[in-house]
Amino acid sequence: MNRRRADAALVLNTILWGATFVLIKAALQNVTPVLFLLCRFSLAALALALVFRKHLKPWPPAPDPRPLIPGLFLFAGFFFQTQGLRFTTPAKSAFLTGLTTVLVPFVASIVYKTRPQISEVVGALVATLGMGLMTLTGPIGSIGRGDVLTLICAVAFALHIVTLGHYSAVVSFPVLSVAQVGSAAVCALLLLPFAEAPRIEWHPLTVWTILITGLLCTALAFTIQAWAQRFTTSTRTALIYALEPVVAWITAYVVAGETLSGRAASGAGLILAGVLLVELKPLETGAHPRVQRRTEGL
Secondary structure, three states: HHHHHHHHHHHHHHHHHHHHHHHHHHHHOOOOHHHHHHHHHHHHHHHHHHOOOOOOOOOOOOEEEEEEHHHHHHHHHHHHHHHHHHOOOHHHHHHHOOHHHHHHHHHHHHHHOOOOOOHHHHHHHHHHHHHHHHHHHOOOOOOHHHHHHHHHHHHHHHHHHHHHHOOOOOOOHHHHHHHHHHHHHHHHHHOOOHOOOOOOOHHHHHHHHHHHHHHHHHHHHHHHHHHHOOOHHHHHHHHHHHHHHHHHHHHHHHHHHOOOOHOOOOOHHHHHHHHHHHHHOOOOOOOHHHHHHHHHHH
């Protein structure tokens, strides 16, 4: 029951992130990327610190550095994705970022010293093929500077999912939520003077985007993830997040009237098939050892 609730909560995150893609893209016309990340993560950290202030009292003055590690990978993922977009196409960026789905089972196998299940590997590969059909209109071609930066982004997001799942078993999710978002905000603040000349225009769209992404897509979403990964595997989390391009397309269709080609529709179907492979596990029996150990300890 806890695993099903966790998976449902992660689906909610996917809907939040996929539905706001169009909004963020429009707002970035009025604010530079790192400054936007600073505003987003700072607002989220402040909100979480207020909500979970009672849970933070045992944490200072002897801070535990472990909850900060997922936040470093979280910021790295967003930063390299943003920088990569300057030198590559949005379609290639979306596909390369989606390689997180394939990377997570193998990163998790190194951290947990277990073999990824066959259904997880096959499901990840099927979902990745689906993302390729949805996002790429032609061959990938040569690897450029932006592609390399985006690949680093995919590795960072994979490490974030795996480390968050690892520490969620030993650190309370309120502390983990505040620490990872707060450390991402500090990273943005430290990097801002070196990464860009900050610029922001306070249009209503900019304000609403910061509020929505800060409070819902960051504070709420990453708190949900910190809780949910106590009951589900990192690979399942990555596969559920592979649904984001499907949600993004539905939003683009409703808001902007964009249509879905037959090829892209096939890609969406493969993503759903990949998620079902991991969910139903038709290729083996028995619970994932990591989830089984967590459940026995609850």
